Amino acid sequence: MVVGLGPAGPDLLTQGTIEQIDRAAHRYVRTTRHPAASAVPDAVSFDALYEQAASFDDVYQGIVEALVEAAATHGEVLYAVPGSPRVAERSVELLCADHRVDVEVHASLSFLDLAWVRLGVDPLAVGVRIVDGRSFLVEAAGSRGPLLVAQCDARHVLSDIKLAVEKPPSARVTVVQRLGEPDERIFTVAWDDLDRSFEPDHLTSLYIPELAEPVAAAFARFDEQVRVLRAECPWDAEQTHHSLRRHLLEETYEVLEALDELADDPEDGYLHLEEELGDLLYQVFFHSVIAAEHGMFTVADVATGIFDKLERRHPHVFGAVEASTTDDVRANWEAIKRAEKQRSSAMDGLPVGLPALAFAAKVLSKAGSFDAGIDHPVDDETRFGAELLAVVVRARAAGVDAEQALRRTASMVVAAYRAAEGANPDHVARSHEAREMNVATPSDEHGQRGTAV
Numbered sequence: 001m002v003v004g005l006g007p008a009g010p011d012l013l014t015q016g017t018i019e020q021i022d023r024a025a026h027r028y029v030r031t032t033r034h035p036a037a038s039a040v041p042d043a044v045s046f047d048a049l050y051e052q053a054a055s056f057d058d059v060y061q062g063i064v065e066a067l068v069e070a071a072a073t074h075g076e077v078l079y080a081v082p083g084s085p086r087v088a089e090r091s092v093e094l095l096c097a098d099h100r101v102d103v104e105v106h107a108s109l110s111f112l113d114l115a116w117v118r119l120g121v122d123p124l125a126v127g128v129r130i131v132d133g134r135s136f137l138v139e140a141a142g143s144r145g146p147l148l149v150a151q152c153d154a155r156h157v158l159s160d161i162k163l164a165v166e167k168p169p170s171a172r173v174t175v176v177q178r179l180g181e182p183d184e185r186i187f188t189v190a191w192d193d194l195d196r197s198f199e200p201d202h203l204t205s206l207y208i209p210e211l212a213e214p215v216a217a218a219f220a221r222f223d224e225q226v227r228v229l230r231a232e233c234p235w236d237a238e239q240t241h242h243s244l245r246r247h248l249l250e251e252t253y254e255v256l257e258a259l260d261e262l263a264d265d266p267e268d269g270y271l272h273l274e275e276e277l278g279d280l281l282y283q284v285f286f287h288s289v290i291a292a293e294h295g296m297f298t299v300a301d302v303a304t305g306i307f308d309k310l311e312r313r314h315p316h317v318f319g320a321v322e323a324s325t326t327d328d329v330r331a332n333w334e335a336i337k338r339a340e341k342q343r344s345s346a347m348d349g350l351p352v353g354l355p356a357l358a359f360a361a362k363v364l365s366k367a368g369s370f371d372a373g374i375d376h377p378v379d380d381e382t383r384f385g386a387e388l389l390a391v392v393v394r395a396r397a398a399g400v401d402a403e404q405a406l407r408r409t410a411s412m413v414v415a416a417y418r419a420a421e422g423a424n425p426d427h428v429a430r431s432h433e434a435r436e437m438n439v440a441t442p443s444d445e446h447g448q449r450g451t452a453v
Contacts, residue, residue, distance in 0.1 A: 001076065002092055004084040004108030005029075005036040008180025013039055014108050024078035026070060030063065030091060033202060034082045035181055043080065060091040061320055064098055071101050084110035088132065088150055094320075111205070114179040115148060118186055119207055123148075133157045133206070137164040140215040145169075149206040158195035167212040168192065174207040223299055226285040230293075241290055244283065251280045260411070312336060357403040360392045 003020050006012040013036055021027065027043040031050070037043075046063050053059045070077045085092045087110040096103045112130070116123055123130075126146055131139035133152040137160070140147055152158055162168075172188040175198060189197050194206075214220055229236040258276040262269040288299035297305075313336050316323035323329045354362060395402035 001078045002085045002095070002103060002105045003078065003080050004106070004110070005034055005039065005080050005082055006109040007083055007111035007114045009035040010039040012036070012109055012180055016106055017108050020078060020106055021080070024076075026074045026077040027080065028067060028070065028077060029080045030082065037080075040080045056090070060094055063091045064094045067095060068098060068100050084108050087112060111150070111179055111203075112148070115176055115205065115207070118176060118179060119174065121146070121207070133161060136161045137215065140164070142214050142216060142220060143211075144214045145208050145210040147206075147208040149208065152200050152204045152206055153202045154200055155195050158200060161206070162191070162194050164215055165211060165213075166217055169208065169211045171209050176205050176207065177201065178203045223285060226282065226289050230286075230289050239286070239290070241287060244286060248283045251276065251283055255280050260408075312340070355403055357388070357392060357406060360389055361396060361402055364392060364396055
C-alpha cells in the first residue's frame with residue numbers, strides 16, 4: 001500500500017490516506033524530513049540510506065529491496081512518501097515495476113496543487129512543462145517555457161540550470177519554497193542571482209515564465225540551418241544518402257586524426273577536435289534531414305533512439321541489474337543486443353566496412369576461443385592474411401589495438417621521412433627514386449624485393 005503525505009502538514013492529508021495509515025500494522029516512510037511524517041506513527045524511515053548510498057538511484061533501489069523483503073515477511077505493508085506517490089517519486093516508480101510484489105497506490109495532494117494556486121497559473125491554459133531540476137538540460141530540451149522546475153534542492157542544481165540556458169531570460173524567476181508550511185516563501189530573483197541569492201532546500205521549486213531561447217537552442221538552430229541549406233544550396237539539394245557516404249567516411253577519419261593529435265598539442269588539438277566533431281555532426285543531421293524527406297525519421301528520432309538504447313543496455317545504471325566489472329557490462333550489453341536484434345549468430349551485424357585490422361579484431365572478439373583452423377593457405381594472399389590475423393591475435397592478447405598500433409607506427413615513418421626531407425632533401429629524393437625502381441623490378445619468390453621503408 002503506497003500513500004502520499006501531501007505537500008505540507010497533516011492538515012492537508014486526505015481522509016483516505018489517514019484511514020490507510022490507521023489500519024496498517026507495518027508502516028514505512030521514505031523520509032522523516034517532511035511536515036506530515038509525524039502522521040505515520042511507529043514508522044520505519046529510510047533516512048539512513050541517504051547517508052550510506054553512493055547515489056539517489058542506490059537509495060531508491062535500496063528502498064524497494066527493503067519493502068519487498070518486508071512484504072514477504074508481513075504480507076502487507078504501508079509505504080508513505082512526500083506529496084503524491086505518482087509525482088516525482090522514483091522509488092514508487094521502481095516499486096510498481098517490480099513483479100515480486102503487488103502494489104496499490106492511493107491518490108493524494110501534490111505540491112503542484114498548491115503551486116498553481118500560489119502562482120495563479122492554470123497549467124493547461126498556459127502549457128506549463130514540469131521538469132526535474134537534476135535533469136533540467138534533458139527534460140527541458142527544446143522548451144522556452146513556461147517551466148515549473150522541481151527538486152531544486154542544492155546550489156549546484158541551480159548552477160546547472162543556469163549553465164543549460166545560453167541566453168539569460170529578461171523575466172525574473174519565481175522561487176517557491178515550503179508550500180503550505182508556516183515558513184512558506186514565494187519570491188522572485190534575477191536569472192544571474194539564481195544560484196547565489198537564497199538557500200535552496202528539498203522543498204524548493206522554480207517557475208520560469210519564458211526563456212529568451214529554447215533550452216539546447218544551439219541544436220535547434222543547427223537543425224534549421226541544415227534544412228535551409230538542403231532547400232536553398234544547389235550542392236546540398238543534390239545529395240543523397242549514397243553520395244554522402246564518402247563524406248561521412250572522410251569526416252570520421254578526420255576526427256580520428258584529430259584525436260591522434262591530442263597527445264602532441266592538447267590546446268590546439270582540442271580546437272581541431274571540436275571542429276572535426278562539428279563536421280561529423282553535420283553529416284548526422286544531413287542524413288536525418290534526407291530521411292525526414294522520405295517520411296522515415298528525424299534527428300529528434302535519432303536522439304531519442306540512442307537515448308532509449310543506452311538506457312536499455314545499461315540496466316546496471318538505470319535498473320536493478322548488478323555489474324561490477326567491465327566484463328559484466330560487456331556480457332550484459334551483448335546479451336541485450338542479441339535479444340533486441342533477434343540474431344541467431346554472434347557474427348550477425350558485423351560492420352564489414354571497417355578497416356581490415358579493425359574488422360579482424362571485431363571478428364576475433366565475437367569468435368572468442370573459436371579456432372578457424374587456417375593451417376594451409378592456398379595462395380600468397382591467404383597466407384599473408386593468416387599471418388596478419390595471427391598478429392591481431394597476439395595484439396589482442398597483449399591488450400593492444402592492432403589498427404591503432406599500425407597507424408601510429410606508419411605515422412612515425414611519415415614524421416621521420418619529413419624530418420629527413422628537411423635535413424637532406426636531395427638524398428631523400430634519390431632514395432625515393434631508387435626505391436621506386438626497386439619496386440618496379442621483378443619480385444623474388446616471396447613477391448617482394450626488400451622490406452626497407
